[in-house]
Amino acid sequence: xxxxxxxxxxxxxxxxxxxxxxxxxxxxxxxxxxxxxxxxxxxxxxxxxxxxxxxxxxxxxxxxxxxxxxxxxxxxxxxxxxxxxxxxxxxxxxxxxxxxxxxxxxxxxxxxxxxxxxxxxxxxxxxxxxxxxxxxxxxxxxxxxxxxxxxxxxxxxxxxxxxxxxxxxxxxxxxxxxxxxxxxxxxxxxxxxxxxxxxxxxxxxxxxxxxxxxxxxxxxxxxxxxxxxxxxxxxxxxxxxxxxxxxxxxxxxxxxxxxxxxxxxxxxxxxxxxxxxxxxxxxxxxxxxxxxxxxxxxxxxxxxxxxxxxxxxxxxxxxxxxxxxxxxxxxxxxxxxxxxxxxxx
Amino acid sequence: xxxxxxxxxxxxxxxxxxxxxxxxxxxxxxxxxxxxxxxxxxxxxxxxxxxxxxxxxxxxxxxxxxxxxxxxxxxxxxxxxxxxxxxxxxxxxxxxxxxxxxxxxxxxxxxxxxxxxxxxxxxxxxxxxxxxxxxxxxxxxxxxxxxxxxxxxxxxxxxxxxxxxxxxxxxxxxxxxxxxxxxxxxxxxxxxxxxxxxxxxxxxxxxxxxxxxxxxxxxxxxxxxxxxxxxxxxxxxxxxxxxxxxxxxxxxxxxxxxxxxxxxxxxxxxxxxxxxxxxxxxxxxxxxxxxxxxxxxxxxxxxxxxxxxxxxxxxxxxxxxxxxxxxxxxxxxxxxxxxxxxxxx
DNA sequence: TTGTAAGCGTTATCAG
DNA sequence: CTGATAACGCTTACAA
Numbered sequence: 001x002x003x004x005x006x007x008x009x010x011x012x013x014x015x016x017x018x019x020x021x022x023x024x025x026x027x028x029x030x031x032x033x034x035x036x037x038x039x040x041x042x043x044x045x046x047x048x049x050x051x052x053x054x055x056x057x058x059x060x061x062x063x064x065x066x067x068x069x070x071x072x073x074x075x076x077x078x079x080x081x082x083x084x085x086x087x088x089x090x091x092x093x094x095x096x097x098x099x100x101x102x103x104x105x106x107x108x109x110x111x112x113x114x115x116x117x118x119x120x121x122x123x124x125x126x127x128x129x130x131x132x133x134x135x136x137x138x139x140x141x142x143x144x145x146x147x148x149x150x151x152x153x154x155x156x157x158x159x160x161x162x163x164x165x166x167x168x169x170x171x172x173x174x175x176x177x178x179x180x181x182x183x184x185x186x187x188x189x190x191x192x193x194x195x196x197x198x199x200x201x202x203x204x205x206x207x208x209x210x211x212x213x214x215x216x217x218x219x220x221x222x223x224x225x226x227x228x229x230x231x232x233x234x235x236x237x238x239x240x241x242x243x244x245x246x247x248x249x250x251x252x253x254x255x256x257x258x259x260x261x262x263x264x265x266x267x268x269x270x271x272x273x274x275x276x277x278x279x280x281x282x283x284x285x286x287x288x289x290x291x292x293x294x295x296x297x298x299x300x301x302x303x304x305x306x307x308x309x310x311x312x313x314x315x316x317x318x319x320x321x322x323x324x325x326x327x328x329x330x331x332x333x334x335x336x337x338x339x340x341x342x343x344x345x
Numbered sequence: 346x347x348x349x350x351x352x353x354x355x356x357x358x359x360x361x362x363x364x365x366x367x368x369x370x371x372x373x374x375x376x377x378x379x380x381x382x383x384x385x386x387x388x389x390x391x392x393x394x395x396x397x398x399x400x401x402x403x404x405x406x407x408x409x410x411x412x413x414x415x416x417x418x419x420x421x422x423x424x425x426x427x428x429x430x431x432x433x434x435x436x437x438x439x440x441x442x443x444x445x446x447x448x449x450x451x452x453x454x455x456x457x458x459x460x461x462x463x464x465x466x467x468x469x470x471x472x473x474x475x476x477x478x479x480x481x482x483x484x485x486x487x488x489x490x491x492x493x494x495x496x497x498x499x500x501x502x503x504x505x506x507x508x509x510x511x512x513x514x515x516x517x518x519x520x521x522x523x524x525x526x527x528x529x530x531x532x533x534x535x536x537x538x539x540x541x542x543x544x545x546x547x548x549x550x551x552x553x554x555x556x557x558x559x560x561x562x563x564x565x566x567x568x569x570x571x572x573x574x575x576x577x578x579x580x581x582x583x584x585x586x587x588x589x590x591x592x593x594x595x596x597x598x599x600x601x602x603x604x605x606x607x608x609x610x611x612x613x614x615x616x617x618x619x620x621x622x623x624x625x626x627x628x629x630x631x632x633x634x635x636x637x638x639x640x641x642x643x644x645x646x647x648x649x650x651x652x653x654x655x656x657x658x659x660x661x662x663x664x665x666x667x668x669x670x671x672x673x674x675x676x677x678x679x680x681x682x683x684x685x686x687x688x689x690x
Numbered sequence: 691t692t693g694t695a696a697g698c699g700t701t702a703t704c705a706g
Numbered sequence: 707c708t709g710a711t712a713a714c715g716c717t718t719a720c721a722a
Contacts, residue, residue, distance in 0.1 A: 006699055017709045022701060030707060049461050053402040054699030057714045062398070073423030078444070081417055085443060089454070094462060097442045098430060099423070109434070116394050117439060226626055252626070259632045281571055282627055285601045287608050351715055362693045367717060377691060399715035402698045 005048040014042055025050065056118075064094045065308060066114035068124045070102045070151065074252075075280050076297045077125075080149070083301025084123065091309045093120075100127040108135040115139065121308045122146040126153060128190050128223070145311050149304045152194050161304050163328040165195050168293045169202025170209075171330050172247050172275045175291070177210045179273050179338045181245030185218045187232055187257070188249040196221075199249050199277065218243060222253075229256030236272070237264045244272055245336075251276035255286045258335065273336040288334030296326050350393040359387055370395065401463075410653060411459035412442045413452060413469045415496065419597075420625045421642045422470075425494070428646025429468065436654045438465075445472040453480040460484065466653045471496040473535045473568075490656050494649045497539050506649050508673040510540050513638045514547025515554075516675050517592050517620045520636070522555045524618050524683045526590030530563045532577055532602070533594035541566075544594050544622065563588060567598075574601030581617070582609045589617055590681075596621035600631045603680065618681040633679030641671050 007021040014021070016035070024031045024039040056062045065088060069077055081097065088095050096117060100107035107127045114122060115138050122139060124146060133155055139146055140157075149161040176184050186203045189196040204214050220235075222228035229248075236242050248254035254276035258268055266272050268288055276283055276292040283290035303324060352366040359366070361380070369376045369384040401407045410433060414422055426442065433440050441462060445452035452472045459467060460483050467484060469491060478500055484491055485502075494506040521529050531548045534541040549559050565580075567573035574593075581587045593599035599621035603613055611617050613633055621628055621637040628635035648669060 004699090008699080018699090019701080019710075020708055022699095023708085026701085032707060035707085051402070051699050052462065053398045053407070054714085055701075057396070057398040057402055057698090057716090058700045058702080060714075071423060072417045072426055073420045075418045078416060078418030082444065082446065089458065094441060094458070095443070096439060098440070099427065101427065113434065113439070117397065118394075226629060252630075256630045259630055263632050281597070282630065284571060285597075285604055285627065285631070287604045349715090353715080363715090364694075364717080365692055367715095368692090371717085375691060380691085396715050399698085400717075402700090403715080403717045405698075 004051070005043075005046045006051070007048075010039060010042055010046060010048060013046075014039065061120050062094075062118050063092060064096055064117065064119050065305065066117065066119035066122045067095055067097045068100055068107060068110045068114070068122070069097070070100055070125060070127050072097070072099050074278075076278050076295055079297030080125075080301035080304075083298040083303075084305040085301075087302050087305035087309065091313075093305075093309060102128040104130045104135075111135045111139075120144070120312050123304050123308060124148050126151040126193065128193060131192065145308060147304050147308050149300055150195065159307055159322060159324065161300055161307070161324045161326065162194070163295065163326050165198030166202040166205070168277070168328050168330075169199035169247070169249075170206045171202070172199075172277070172291075172293055173203045173206035174210065175330060175332065176245035176247060176273055176275055176336060177206065177212070179245070179269070179336055181243075181273055182212065183215075183218065183241065183243045184212075184245035184247060185220065185236070185243035186247045186249075187220045187222060187224070187228075187253065189222065189224045191221060196249055199247075203247060224248070224250040224253040226252065226256040229253040229258075230260045233257050233260030233264060236261065236266075242266075242272070246272050246274045248274065249277050251278045251280040251283045251290060251292055254290055254292075255282050258286055258290070269334070269336050269338055273338060275336050279331055283331075283333070286335070291333045291336035292331050294329040294331050296328065300326055349396070350388075350391045351396070352393075355384060355387055355391060355393060358391075359384065406465050407439075407463050408437060409439045409441055409462065409464050410650065411462065411464035411467045412440055413445055413455045413459070413467070414442070415445055415447045415470060415472050417442070417444050419623075421623050421640055424642030425470075425646035425649075428643040428648075429650040430646075432647050432650035432654065436650075436658075438650075438654060447473040449475045449480075456480045456484075465489070465657050467491040468649050468653060469493050471498060471538065473538060476537065490653060492649050492653050494645055495540065503667075504652055505668045506645055506652070506671065507539070507668070508640065508671050510543030511547040511550070513622070513673050513675070514544035514592070514594075515551045516547070517544075517622070517636075517638055518548045518551035519555065520675060520677065521590035521592060521618055521620060521681060522551065522557070524590070524614070524681055526588075526618055527557065528560075528563065528586065528588045529557075529590035529592060530565065530581070530588035531592045531594075532565045532567060532569070532573075532598065534567065534569045536566060541594055544592075548592060569593070569595040569598040571597065571601040574598040574603075575605045578602050578605030578609060581606065581611075587611075587617070591617050591619045593619065594622050596623045596625040596628045596635060596637055599635060599637075600627045603631055603635070614679070614681050614683055618683060620681050624676055628676075628678070631680070636678045636681035637676050639674040639676050641673065645671055 007018045011018045011021045021039055024036045098110040100110055104127050147159045152160040152162055188200050191197040207214050258274055268274055276290045279292045279294040283292045352363045356363045356366045366384055369381045443455040445455055449472050492504045497505040497507055533545050536542040552559050599619055603619055613619055621635045624637045624639040628637045
């Protein structure tokens with residue numbers, strides 16, 4: 001439990017001033033490279049570590065980025081965070097991560113914590129029931145930059161990072177139509193959230209473009225839980241004319257619904273072709289494997305973090321690029337393929 | 346982008362000394378409760394927020410706890426973290442969370458980051474290939490407390506929080522035996538990790554206690570990935586005498602294996618009864634629903650965080666309680682029930 | 691019950 | 707290229 005080494009200790013031993021040591025350690029250009037080396041090696045030898053608190057106090061910044069996400073327990077989010085961590089580490093930023101558990105109340109509390117922690121910037125994906133961004137006003141007022149990703153909401157001077165959910169919904173639906181589906185059901189989440197609203201839009205557009213009518217009875221808004229998937233299967237079972245295609249805005253729910261449909265004697269994709277969303281690993285657990293939309297999680301995390309850091313370092317004015325669209329990919333698997341696939345039975 | 350309010354500002358307006366303001370804000374007993382109220386309301390009115398960096402610098406502590414986990418993308422881990430966040434927030438501690446992605450190399454890097462961030466304490470669940478705790482020596486030397494949870498390793502002066510994995514493995518296996526299984530296969534992970542080693546021990550003990558012999562060919566060490574589950578199904582398919590019971594140390598892998606077994610014509614639980622581990626939501630997606638061992642994630646997170654915080658606050662000497670065992674529960678579902686269940690078909 | 695003043699470890703400014 | 711010095715905002719002996 002020895003005392004921490006400070007730049008004063010190094011300075012004393014090297015007969016230099018603390019200022020010089022500080023500059024050397026920060027690779028200041030005005031320092032002789034010999035002294036730099038000498039200081040660096042002495043610092044390592046003594047086990048010196050910079051005191052972030054003194055440094056933060058002095059510089060009035062924290063080198064910390066706050067991250068607020070709805071939940072941590074999805075494969076997608078885990079890859080997003082891995083991407084953010086990678087970029088943040090490389091740029092010597094720390095991450096403070098918290099989950100809102102889909103509740104705006106907790107999101108408000110998280111925002112307050114982040115504010116009190118004086119994060120330099122914020123990366124946020126909104127909770128299901130968030131209706132406005134008022135709880136981030138303190139950040140906006142102080143000019144602390146914030147980037148929204150995936151679950152976004154239009155906001156002046158705030159970059160958004162998403163995939164084109166309308167187009168993805170369109171592609172998913174069009175794929176089902178191409179496979180011969182004519183009565184396609186769409187099961188989605190709270191359409192307050194852009195991701196669900198947009199996928200629904202894409203679904204409707206695809207139907208219209210292919211000369212099919214939009215039947216509101218075939219659009220189901222739920223919370224996309226396992227339970228919702230089961231109930232939907234039950235609902236379909238009791239429909240006078242059940243759908244021949246099903247587009248679910250979330251793999252997990254799609255998978256639970258598929259299971260129940262199969263148990264009720266529906267054949268997939270024969271009776272009902274199914275497409276999910278996210279390319280979660282469960283999509284490859286279910287039989288038949290689930291067709292889905294691949295979401296570039298790692299990339300989304302990296303780009304969000306990098307954009308924020310660039311902005312903080314003055315390398316990129318964040319409000320010039322207001323929305324960044326990432327590429328997605330429709331991954332076709334057996335659950336929607338009516339033309340016999342060449343892969344595993 | 347106004348200037349931050351400090352205790353000096355409050356002091357000036359209230360004709361008090363900064364010291365009094367500081368004490369009042371920290372609820373120091375020696376301050377008149379009237380002045381306390383007056384200061385508190387003024388502080389709120391002015392939008393004062395404490396500067397953690399100045400405070401940390403002065404107090405030589407950070408009120409920050411570091412968390413290192415193998416991955417964030419499991420339901421289990423998400424609930425653990427929710428529990429930790431809850432406790433930490435209530436006690437005014439911050440959490441810095443990072444994932445090792447099951448790699449000891451990244452775990453080492455994470456530990457270094459945590460050390461440089463001067464966390465007051467550490468909550469760790471080890472990566473798959475971690476062989477020793479040398480990378481935490483800096484913490485031990487400085488007397489920074491560390492608690493291991495779930496993926497643990499014996500270490501002096503370091504509390505461990507786990508369930509009794511031996512007993513849980515024993516119960517899972519015994520349950521299969523009670524359902525009439527006589528050739529029970531066990532599929533588990535890297536037995537460097539206590540959780541897998543112990544579940545294997547429990548499996549062997551249960552067999553022996555019930556007069557069954559342990560057949561090494563029925564013990565399969567893998568990485569418990571989806572792929573491993575599929576391969577295991579293939580392996581079973583080609584066995585001269587396939588098992589009639591299967592105990593997998595992880596729900597996700599169990600589920601992938603079950604899917605492939607079904608596709609290969611095995612009936613579950615008829616031909617092979619299956620038990621998983623963790624009570625992951627996927628266990629209720631697969632048909633038949635998977636029997637599994639419920640893991641108390643939220644509780645584990647809460648207890649880990651609370652124990653660490655108690656130690657930091659001097660309320661509990663951490664080395665007196667060296668291992669905390671939490672209760673688990675065998676959740677019996679259709680995948681292992683040969684006596685017809687009363688629930689959904 | 692309140693005030694005074696020193697100091698936590700850095701970094702920025704100004705001077706040399 | 708290097709040094710002296712003054713902050714940054716807070717806490718805590720010690721005094722009153």
